[in-house]
Amino acid sequence: MTSEIRALLREELQGLSAYGAPQLDVAVRLNVNENSYAPPTEVVRAVARALEGEIATLNRYPDRDALKLRADLAAYLGHGLTAEQVYAANGSNEVQQQLLQAFGGPGRTALGFGPAYSMHPLLAAGTATGWVDGGRGPDFGLTASHVEAVLREYRPAITFLCSPNNPTGTALSLDVVRAALAATSGIVVVDEAYAEFARPGTPSALTLLEANPRLVVTRTMSKAFAFAGARVGYLAAGPEIVEAVQLVRLPYHLSALTQAAARAALAHADVLLSTVEQIKIQRDRIVAELRERGHQVADSDANFVLYRVARDGSADETDQKVVWRRILDAGVLVRDVGLPGWLRVTAGTPAETSAFLAAVETSDSLPAAVETLEN
Template sequence: MTEIEDLLREDLRGKTPYGAPQLDVPVQLNTNENAYAIPDDVAAVIEQYLSRQVRSLNRYPDRDAVALREDLAAYLGQGLTVDHVWAANGSNELLQQLLQAFGGSGRTVLGFMPSYSMHPLLARGTGTAFVDAGREADYTLSPAFVRDAITEHDPDVVFLVSPNNPTGTALGADVIDAAYEAARGIVVIDEAYAEFARDPRSTALNRLEGRPRLVVTRTMSKAFAFAGARVGYLAADPELIEKLLLVRLPYHLSSLTQAAARGALACAAQLQAEVDELKHQRDRIVKNLRAKGLPVADSDANFVLLGGLADAAAVWRAVLEEGVLIRDVGLPGRLRITAGTEEETTALLDAFDTVMGRRPELFCANLWFASFTEKEQ
């Protein structure tokens, strides 16, 4: 009998699916989730929105999610309308739809790794060739670096992430403009963590006008504490959004998902207070780890990238033994830490105190660089 593996597409054979360690420990700071549960008053509003849909679940949802898109456009501002916004089951589905429409067999998508690890997986799943242009020595991207990579590889789609995961660094407008000017195809700015930016004005939404090939993707998973609901959205030229309808599945966004998202959007102001607290805890992590002599990059996301580790995997295990789960993203001498609640942050800092006291040989500051604006020597 033929093995299932033999029936699988050749480019998928031997591959493993996306995943992150899910361990039962007291403090989980590894997947960049919002550390705060939905507040009771916000939950009550969401429940009201949901209750209006329950009795009509025998009917299909609004195929185009018009009411939700109107609410999302109002939330984004920038003069955007319902025709400029599209929504799906998490930003991953949006990225997949973009590749289904503008990528595919014989086409390429250009990424700049290390970055969001789903980008090459989504490319593979849609039969799109993924090209990794890498990054500069300090993991940043300059306009010249991006422009040269696009000129060299001539991609059909370009993926840029701002703030970037796992580095936490945001892109300047000059980098976005350079990418758009150099590319002949679609330029996607993945802004999953945009609400955590130190300068909210840095969003690529500012660059949309007059750029019909530019796309800005967002998610409600992070700032809205909505990871379990799976709601992503994008902003782009209305003509581009029309093309995405060619590949979307019918009724892809359930009535309950649309209703829950609208309830959360109605409470955006309340949820922003928790975003501000997470930004405070993120900056607290940076300040305190630096005070311990550990180099940490400034971050515009809800996580930080820690360096100066002689053995990142050993530090990860040692911190885990203290009941704190962080993320080994595979970068030499570096680990990623999600910002948590005040109590979780205290536990994290205490864990590092303990590990540094017991295992000082695991830490080596010369593995890092002074800042993300200076090259490694």
Template sequence: MAFTLEDLPIRDDLRGQSPYGAPQKHVRVQLNVNENTHPVPADVAEDIVSSIRQALTTVNRYPDREFSELRQSLADYLQRDTAPGQPLGPEQIWAANGSNEVLQQLLQAFGGPGRSVLGFPPTYSMHSILASGTGTTWIPAQRDDEFRISPETVVAAIREHQPDIVFLCGPNNPTGTPLPIETIEAAYAATDGIVMVDEAYAEFMPADAPSALTLLPGRERLVVSRTMSKAFAFAGARVGYMAAHPAVIDAIRLVRLPYHLSALTQAAAVAALRH
């Protein structure tokens, strides 16, 4: 008989599971992965290529492990969405190979066996998959009508389940539902754990809708995750990032792989952020 995955001494909690993977069809618009349908503009692409070309001249060396220039560029970009008079520094920024890796590192640092993360499906399917992969118990909670989450609903779920981490998604994927800033405030006040707000689609929010970034001052356990995949049309480059208190960034350093962002990725992302 053929030797299969089930014949291996794999972790029991991974048995019977299937790897994540949205179908990759060669069609003009792939709604299942929400790709940006517009290519990178020619002048931006040329700047990125030039930056990668320069980075190649030193690719025999390991990349900047702290990706300092990229963190500064991301901090400068996010500054427009922060609270007035509240500077956002590079020490509050972390980046990785897509926001999926950012969230995986967050779960590695604050989740794991014996710990739990609360989420509100239907939401981004990788949230529960990442929880499973890190041995973190996934707890699904009920949304309100029209897929919304009120402050009362999030507080009730936190009090019932006492999770170590709370995952919120605003705007929600896949429903597009907005996430009220009051709901984030209520969730943070109701728990002593980490509250993560996935803002992968933040650039598509109404102009007058405040980002969770405005809540960062004084909230040391709040994490705001973003990505360059959507608004930047940069899905193939794999650059996700988050903003949080410097202490949270230090915690992520404990679990990250060394040199996890290549010099070429860093150069491409910094160039894209210039535009």
């Protein structure tokens, strides 16, 4: 960007970098938490039929309110939800952006607890909403008392809670969500992008919706549904929240093709979600084997694992960027999330997990590096 254009950019956007991860052509890509399993043939055929049914009428605008899709999403979520309590958009990122457009903006603040999803502060900046990082404990946990204290201090218009959290994988107790709702008069958004991968007994904030009109739960079809390329995200909330978000949406924001594809996928939810248990097995395998080798590993309820590159509690002189490069040289792409000393890996197929663990073993056997390599 030239200095002339940079000077014209809004001040709060100057110096920022666009969200993204390296997109490299390597044998094993485990850096963006995709589902490694492609949609089964019967789902591919069902989506193709659904798209074919829409192509002949592409001269017409799609259903502006996506009512049939919203009804299908409500049925999938359960908890007595109806279409009036669900809203869909192009990925959960767009849903969250529209929440910020509706409830944030100049003079208002959004708050999250980092390390968390790095897109949230960028969405805040893009909507001219102030951002506060409330921080987490050294174990990446989040307590109700900490959340309450931070919210009472900053009084945000919007609070983001991630459960399971990205990049740590840790899930939240519902006591934390309740504490947030009690401590603020603003909107509380629980980002549950990875909820389908949670371990048994992990609660969903969906159970709190009926009694809390300021609560929003966002979800996505990108992860568990293996539908990342379709870009479908959604929220569940009270009808008033849905009405408010519709004030800032773009006209006909969700294409007829996207709606048709998503509905076909939801009709085959049992088939698509059959890979979730397989992925959880590989996630738990990664956690167990890395811990056996002496690595510190965050508990995970997601389809990824965050681990410390140094072993046996030793100091992190070995930069995570160097280890990232070593693993890449072994043909495996993982994610450097910018957390000093830590890397994140997506749980994939058994073969991909084996390739990652072999790459880590090779990296661990090399002497500590002193150089820093940029990724």
